[in-house]
Amino acid sequence: MSKQVADVGTLFLHETDGEYAVVARRDGERLFRGRLELKETSAGPRPGRFRVKDGDDDVPRRPEQFVELARRATRIRISEQTSRAGRAELEAMLDGYQLDAKQVRTCRYCAGNGRYSPLTSETAIEADNEHICPDCAKRELEREANYRGLRSGARDRLEELLVEVGDLESVINLLSGDLDPELTKFDEISATTDDIDLVSTDTLDVHPKLQSHIQFDELLPVQSLAVENGLLEGRDQLVVSATATGKTLVGELAGIDRALSGDGKLLFLVPLVALANQKHEDFEEDYGDILDITLRVGASRIRDDGNRFDPGADVIVGTYEGIDHALRTGKDLGDIGTVVIDEVHNLGADERGHRLDGLVSRLKHYCRTNQCDTQWVYLSATVGNAGSLAESLGAQLIEFEERPVPIERHVTFADDREKLDIEDKLVKRAFDTKSSKGYRGQTIVFTNSRRRCHEISRQLAYDSAAYHAGLDYGERKRVERQFGNQDLAAVVTTAALAAGVDFPASQVIFDSLAMGIEWLSVQEFEQMLGRAGRPDYHDKGTVYLLVEPDGAYHNSMEMTEDEVAFKLLKGEMEPVVTRYDETAAIEETLANVVVAGKAAKRLNERMVGDVPTKHAVGKLLKYEFIDGLEPTPLGQAITEHFLKPDEAFVLLDAIRKGTPPYELVAEIELRGEE
Template sequence: MSKQVLDVDTLFCHEEGRDYRIAALRDGERLFGGKLEVKSTDAGPRPARMRVRRGSDEDLRSPDQFVDLARRADRIRISEQTSARGRRELAALFDGYQLDATVVRTCRYCADAGQYSPITDDTAIEADGEQICPQCAREELDREVAYSGSITSRAKNRLEDLLLEVQDLDRIKGLLSGTLDPDLTKVDEIAATIDQVDPVRVADLDLHPELSDALQDRFETLLPVQSLAVEHGLLDGADQLIVSATATGKTLVGEIAGIDRVLRGEGTMLFLVPLVALANQTYRDFQEDYPDLNVSLRVGSSRIADAADGRFDPGADVIVGTYEGIDHALRTGRDLGSIGTVVIDEVHTLGELERGHRLDGLIARLKYVTSDAQWIYLSATVGNPGELAEHLDATAIEFEERPVPIERHVTFADAYEKVDVTNKLVERAFDSKSSLGYRGQTIVFTNSRRRCHEISRRLQYASAPYHAGLDNRRRERVENQFAEQELAAVVTTAALAAGVDFPASQVIFDSLAMGIEWLSVQEFHQMLGRAGRPDYHDRGRVYLLVEPDGVVHGGQERTEDEVAFQILSGEMDAVTTPYDGPAAIEETLANLAVAGADAKQLNEALLGEIPTKHAIGKLLDYDFIDGLEVTPIGRVVTEHFLTPEEAFLMLDGARKGKPPDAIVADIELREDDL
């Protein structure tokens, strides 16, 4: 060793068996490492020999060279992990040469590798019952992540930030296997906020006496968003777009306007929702709240039993319908009577790829056949309320109240671990009660009906699947059981996202996909908004169970962990209606069926841009229209919401004499290939 090499500022010693690892450092950089053998003499412990390692080479050095190295060092440090016997031996050795040595806390991983890495209370990371430095902890975490499956840099950065915050590697590693540590899984909290709005007294409203009495039996004053709507002309016939969080009272805004006009003889109230499950519940709610009114239900293309005469009644006081149910009535020329109020719930559906154009067309067609109706649009998730309200010729009423805070949590779990994690969360929630005396109940969102049943079967506490494939009676039974707190959880697809009234305290995302597509920011916010109800819970909790590197199908570019952090921090997109060729053809054909030569006027009223000339040309080519008259085949296509491809598959199958079930199979197989 040259004199230059021996100029060191720190000599570090760490016990290894009966010998000691040593490291020489200058300005914090390791110059070399080696091993020191110690012998016992009459004068006390003394260096026997030193082996210096340089790469794969090892050179023997004399005891005097070690003593010289120690004397040149500014300080001598002994690892705290060195045993008491070893520390005494080293202290006696250095004392024999009038040298002071200090015992310090160091990273054991570094010390075992011949590295000097002092740690303090602020930097030490707990790992397997000992303390290591942050760098070694990160490297251990990297190995655990690699074992669990690759995760995005954003997810990894979050884990590393948590590691430095809690200084416990084992707790962080636990997150990768679904450990439910609330302090670690919690990403953020959406605080409860209450905008200062002067409440309007129900008794002060200019309402029909029957409605006023009914409302005063339920509450004395309106909620803030309802008060704002009244202040901005709700009872004067103003069209309004109401944008406010779930459970803030949006539905009653449409109810007040519509029922008041019904009672004054100013037309039927039409209340439209996107899903059958929500239509059924809304229908029952209106029957219960207004037993003296004739309430009818219209879903799909069927006639559904109601309280009046067992059939859909277009002359009812209140018609609750799905978008498709009412659109089918329009496309088939059914008379919907004199409509005084139209309420469109979940109007953000306009932005959905599959259903958006149908709601867009439905609004245009309804406006064409109803000239004097008041329009109320409701949503919790609209990124561009002002722009959308302008297009709808409505006043935007925005209210940012969040009745209860919502905690948002992320935990990592492989697909096979997710049900176990869900089970623990469901049990923990149901075993607790809010200050209002209600048990915690859970909505579990997953991406398929099959998965709904699989999860529900495996949960230990009472639960039930809930999706559009169940019949009305079974869905109603689940709703009642949940309301009576007989169920700890419901497991559902997107059906509940649209607002079916399950007072859950907790929402769990078993998957961040619905079907085969990742959730959008709007869809995510719509679903998480189901957690926490002001009259039931003190707070809501949302858990994202994220599979590292997980995908639903091979064609997806993003993984589940990447999607998780994007939707947690993402901004809601503007609600616009996308149109591809088939969508443009479908809506143009429907508009021709309803409005004939005025179809161009309806097309121009759509939110999305539609190439009318191109669509007309295609409809002529397909023989779906003759001039601007819808042909018999075109009428069948539009009345049954068929795409041109589906229509041609049916025609081809019929011409070839295929049985109906074979034709349906051909269509299903085609859809699976898309």
């Protein structure tokens, strides 16, 4: 005790349970803690009972030892949380020994547990109408996070916010869907506009009929860059730019001009049927009076009666699968002058990536075989490896980064039920606000299933509509028209339609961070949030992520929604890499054999991904899908129906056993869930 007394720096006193906690510290370390009771004497209050904590035991000490301790302390501090009467009693006791003490604001949680934590205006965290230290506040937050099942990424952000805001209750409220924008705000992405010399449309060297259809005076920056770098001279280009910056017109300028000039038809390819339907209608409306437009989607491979698809048309709008099926079945697509592949970053998608890679290679083979002078235009949102992707595609890179309006990104936490209430509040708040340009705020809500689209739409008080690929053409057009007329406060759509939803929304809400049962990639997320805010309508865009702590949508998902949220918000753009496992290699090699025969190896070599051709050919021979480098009837059938080898074997086995069709379908569906 004498050594401890000699070395004391700060002596801290705090009232608790009718007595006073005593903490001795030196150089930031606690030497010991104890308990002091005072007694009233004729000379005033004096130390009565003094005990020092030793493990779980209270060891009695002589009261005089407390006086010695106090005299040897460099400073004596009394907590502000001590009652006024208690402070007066302590000061009177210390005065009796000619000792001075100062009152300090401290953390009550710490003081009650024998810790001395002085607070400053910078470190104090408000909690229960008082102030505590950051460590105690973080422990309280940690308890709430544990209760909610919150993962590390979300915890880190909440701790940062706790220090920034200095209010424990407000931060904990975020876990119950609090919508205070000052608290939910994660960051703001500033508006950026590069200084690009815009091309005047009357100077474009294009066909007169196309020139007459251009209704604006200047091209947008990314369009100007493409034209200045040889777009209209037939150069292949990879155009990388954010959502709503005008990439689509780049492909149209090249393809429509060449089609009108007799230099071959335009193929405009998109990943989804709904997007193809929308693009087909846009082309019909914009160019249907000067060109023949047709549609080729994946459904055509099931019942290809030829009623809708006209391979002789000037413009073919199609899905990747629809055009690939035409190639796999030997359709004559005529003279192809321009191929525009929208969403080419899908080369990096798990399932769709290898099929798009194979399609590009097979389509290039078709164009070479038929001596087409084809220009290739690839369109993509921002990717992490634009330069190397352009090199792999043999295209010139046109990259433009612009965000016409700033975007605020917000995060709050809620379970499935709470999300519906929050979405209703956010939609109301946006629709009740007008921009400086006179437009109401309208919302796109992205979720992960068609069923959830309708569930959310039914719960919104203001007029809204579900919008997804399950609606027929007329229903979708009605929703688009109503939204454009500001008759709807919101549309609720599946994440899978993010690329094609062309609504002038000021706000995007992520009800889910999944696409089906897969978490969104950074590219997909960036593209979807880019739908918030249009320069001609809004002053800024607003994005809300409604995050379910510890939430997932399928047991195969390794991460949880709170982990994914901060990965997406902070994550760097992934490089586009097409990866081949054995199944993908077999599927694409077989399709290349069906389309190109002995030239299949060259098609494999031209693909962006690294295809283990020798191994794939060996497996195809073993499975009797090919004979030499020619497809067997079985191989031909498998390719036409885009079957994986295991699916083909299930079908064959079931057919041989006479399995009823509904049982066969169920078995294949169940295999897809595994």
